[in-house]
Amino acid sequence: MKAQTVVVNGVSKSHSMTGWRIGYAAADAALIQAMTNIASHSTSNPASVSQYAAIAAYNGPQESIEDMRQAFEQRLNTIYPRLINLPGVTCVKPQGAFYLFPNVRPLSDACGFTCVTDWVKALLDEEKVAVVPGAGFGMPDYIRLSYATSLDNLEKALDRIEHFIKEHTK
Numbered sequence: 665m666k667a668q669t670v671v672v673n674g675v676s677k678s679h680s681m682t683g684w685r686i687g688y689a690a691a692d693a694a695l696i697q698a699m700t701n702i703a704s705h706s707t708s709n710p711a712s713v714s715q716y717a718a719i720a721a722y723n724g725p726q727e728s729i730e731d732m733r734q735a736f737e738q739r740l741n742t743i744y745p746r747l748i749n750l751p752g753v754t755c756v757k758p759q760g761a762f763y764l765f766p767n768v769r770p771l772s773d774a775c776g777f778t779c780v781t782d783w784v785k786a787l788l789d790e791e792k793v794a795v796v797p798g799a800g801f802g803m804p805d806y807i808r809l810s811y812a813t814s815l816d817n818l819e820k821a822l823d824r825i826e827h828f829i830k831e832h833t834k
Contacts, residue, residue, distance in 0.1 A: 666692070670689065670695065671690040672687065672689045675687070675721050677760070677761055678729065679718075679721040679722075682812055684717060685714065686710055686715065686717070686718040739762075739818055740757070740758070740764075740811060742819070743764070743811060744757055744764065746822045747764060747766055750829065751770070751771055751833075752768070752769075752773075753768055753770070762810060762811050763808050763811070764809045765801075765806050765808055765809075766806060766807060767805050767806050768780055768805070768806065768807050769805035771783075775828075775829060775833055777832075779804065780797055780798065780799070784807060786832075787825065791827065791828045793821045793824045795809045
């Protein structure tokens with residue numbers, strides 16, 4: 665079984681180390697060597713401080729992981745109902761990570777925009793709320809919304825989104 669198993673993982677989500685860009689792979693030695701050959705020619709190595717931070721995260725106390733998981737779950741359970749109650753918005757409730765990926769095309773249309781990307785730009789310009797257009801992920805009717813911030817920031821962002829919708833659907 666070991667020879668047929670490949671594990672690819674990282675610390676971004678498990679240890680809330682977003683931005684550190686540290687991951688690992690565990691597999692048969694020959695496969696790891698092939699992966700190393702490809703990676704060494706296509707990416708640069710992560711900074712030493714990031715590598716040491718990841719080691720400390722794995723070897724250090726693990727109690728905070730459950731605290732972080734609960735905090736993300738609280739954020740999701742607070743903002744998800746508000747998001748899906750926006751007119752025309754549909755979204756599958758995520759089971760992992762810290763992103764929501766709702767379809768906002770009907771809402772964007774109702775607000776008078778010809779595409780979701782224009783809706784996203786106007787939301788940023790007018791309400792200072794940053795979301796990522798789904799076009800970059802091959803899903804032009806969707807947006808990616810991160811909930812890797814405080815619950816207070818998320819609630820303010822949704823208040824601003826609701827205000828934006830009211831202003832554009834008068």
